[in-house]
């Protein structure tokens with residue numbers, strides 16, 4: 001958790017809203033209590049070391065401090081939620097103290113001496129209680145029968161799409177922080193730094209470790225920019241250095257930024273390709289509004305990519321035929337975007353209502369997992385891209401569409417890997433708020449040779 | 450995996466030794482085949498992101514590349530071991546290619562199109578086959594009845610204590626790398642860097658990320674040096690800056706370095722305390738030899754710490770009484786050391802033989818988990834320390850031993866946190882090889898004010 005003081009004045013209303021939602025759910029499901037478990041440390045196989053702790057996102061929705069294993073939020077009607085903290089005698093580890101935090105006043109606070117002592121804070125008869133968390137064996141040992149009931153999860157997942165002011169403020173701060181990291185990484189790149197060195201510059205600016213961010217830093221130079229999730233960063237310096245795609249975020253009180261930027265090492269046609277994708281990103285954001293179906297927007301993105309493939313001379317056929325023949329999917333093989341929040345690929349992306357009715361992908365859009373119709377107070381990423389991906393290009397070359405491709409032109413761009421530009425957008429009824437372009441990234445121009 | 454070319458000339462003998470061990474085991478246990486599973490990616494709860502991948506240590510013993518989920522080593526008598534690699538169509542991720550590596554010639558190599566295809570490489574009748582790995586449900590689905598049998602695990606754990614030349618070379622390289630990281634972190638500290646900035650300096654020098662090291666970097670400044678596993682590094686600069694304890698390693702082909710160093714920001718009495726602990730480390734290493742029981746060495750460490758507590762004026766009673774009364778345990782509450790290898794706290798630490806007969810901790814040595822008698826070709830850490838740990842001191846202050854403590858003197862040192870000096874030692878019949886003091890750390894003196 002890192003946060004500016006301004007956040008906390010919004011926190012109580014956030015908790016009030018969650019409490020209101022929960023009370024409606026409790027009544028509907030004939031429940032009296034929700035016990036939301038943060039989680040437990042997980043051991044490496046046959047070892048005494050743990051994986052980095054990741055809290056249950058349902059816990060994160062209530063509690064801004066995400067590094068609290070063995071903690072609980074207990075929700076009941078007509079009473080403040082209870083935050084249960086483990087206060088074990090542990091001189092081995094740094095134990096996060098949250099007692100003096102501003103936000104804690106939204107809770108009634110209880111302390112446990114051992115993880116098992118949670119039992120004393122739960123009703124003996126658990127017929128009307130539900131456990132929300134990962135540790136089924138813990139829930140069973142405590143006597144829960146209702147463990148992660150589908151109606152409960154669907155309900156919370158659906159409502160999480162609609163952000164409170166506090167949540168929007170967290171996402172805004174996360175964007176500001178990640179933006180500074182992007183600028184630091186870009187400046188290191190302009191000095192010839194390796195992927196790993198650019199990561200260190202990013203971390204140095206954001207002051208978040210590799211396990212404190214919502215997803216692994218993606219930093220790909222040259223051909224590596226074509227690997228959509230390039231997480232194995234190279235430590236060697238590349239010569240000649242040509243390009244860098246950075247897809248990296250930051251986390252504030254559990255809320256994620258998810259920003260992509262792409263940089264050219266020189267003024268050249270690849271730089272023009274980046275500018276063209278940037279324009280497509282902005283054009284698509286312009287179309288993002290309440291009532292628009294995300295699959296329609298994805299289809300529109302393919303049209304724009306098709307136009308670009310034609311304009312840059314990569315493909316010689318009509319945009320309609322390119323889409324029809326699946327050629328745009330070779331160059332743009334991922335989804336246009338996704339909801340953003342407590343998780344980088346936030347929940348509810350394909351859920352029509354609070355009952356969890358699924359919205360299937362339209363035919364031919366298997367790469368898109370966001371199928372919702374956009375509504376106000378939702379937050380989406382918009383992230384079109386164009387890539388020169390070896391295995392996909394090889395498949396295309398040996399298909400009956402190969403004659404439509406200007407392979408010489410494609411080969412010119414392969415050494416640059418690809419381009420992705422990704423912004424984070426709050427949709428309101430009247431306008432969009434582009435959180436990413438409200439940061440220092442807005443006016444930033446990388447000085448290159 | 451990172452390794453110098455020199456390593457590979459030792460690798461074939463390493464595999465030959467593992468194969469020899471395995472054949473003896475297979476015969477003893479009436480088995481024909483061992484299927485050693487590297488593991489699978491693990492998902493965060495309700496998410497589509499994974500925890501950092503950690504390979505099964507039994508897989509790591511055979512395969513120097515540790516980032517290969519869904520890989521297998523299959524061991525049978527009188528035939529080369531088979532390395533099974535997943536060659537899935539995955540353009541989303543960087544897929545490590547090991548095909549052209551030198552070491553791969555020690556294996557017969559097979560490729561799978563899907564993880565499930567491993568079935569085709571296993572015998573239909575699995576009565577004489579054993580699964581070694583974390584994923585019980587995978588083993589059961591494949592039809593294994595013998596899943597991680599105790600006699601098999603005990604056998605390998607016991608023999609892993611005795612290192613091959615290849616393993617010693619890996620540990621040596623890991624030490625050299627970690628030593629450079631320690632120097633970089635110390636130099637950043639001398640410039641006034643924060644804990645997090647010192648981490649970045651360490652990473653910059655070792656070029657290993659936070660999930661590529663054998664354990665989380667412990668970097669504690671001032672009072673934080675008293676937290677034995679201080680993993681939540683502070684990003685703020687401390688003023689005045691007084692001290693820094695760094696316990697950090699590196700990994701080479703899956704083998705760990707585990708080095709601790711402590712630094713003073715000024716020339717003062719705390720610097721003398723560091724020098725005194727350094728002398729104790731060296732004196733204890735001098736006593737580490739074949740035939741010595743590790744618990745005896747731990748007892749000796751407590752004597753030395755007791756002498757130091759008296760000499761520095763922290764405690765006013767005889768060293769014998771300090772140990773008797775448990776006072777040394779307040780200032781030195783952890784074990785003296787542990788076996789080191791594929792895991793930072795390596796297996797076999799309390800195992801008398803290949804059948805797994807346990808060696809219990811001697812009375813009063815509950816903090817020591819290494820109970821073995823030392824033998825040649827084993828590798829141990831030696832890591833004495835002295836700490837001013839708030840909760841332990843508070844307990845002592847309210848005990849009937851409080852009059853034995855010079856609290857004014859203790860209070861002078863609390864702001865420095867503590868001291869730990871940890872080396873990695875190979876024990877041979879004739880001599881020890883201090884891997885840590887063969888590095889650049891040997892002659893390194895930090896320039897301070």
Ligand SMILES: [Mn+2]
Nearest residue numbers: 258381383422
């Ligand atoms: Mn995204």
Ligand SMILES: [Mn+2]
Nearest residue numbers: 247258259260
């Ligand atoms: Mn992204």
Ligand SMILES: [Mn+2]
Nearest residue numbers: 707830832871
């Ligand atoms: Mn150690």
Ligand SMILES: [Mn+2]
Nearest residue numbers: 696707708871
């Ligand atoms: Mn250590």
Ligand code: NI
Nearest residue numbers: 229497541542
């Ligand atoms: Ni992925």
Ligand code: NI
Nearest residue numbers: 048092093678
């Ligand atoms: Ni620990």
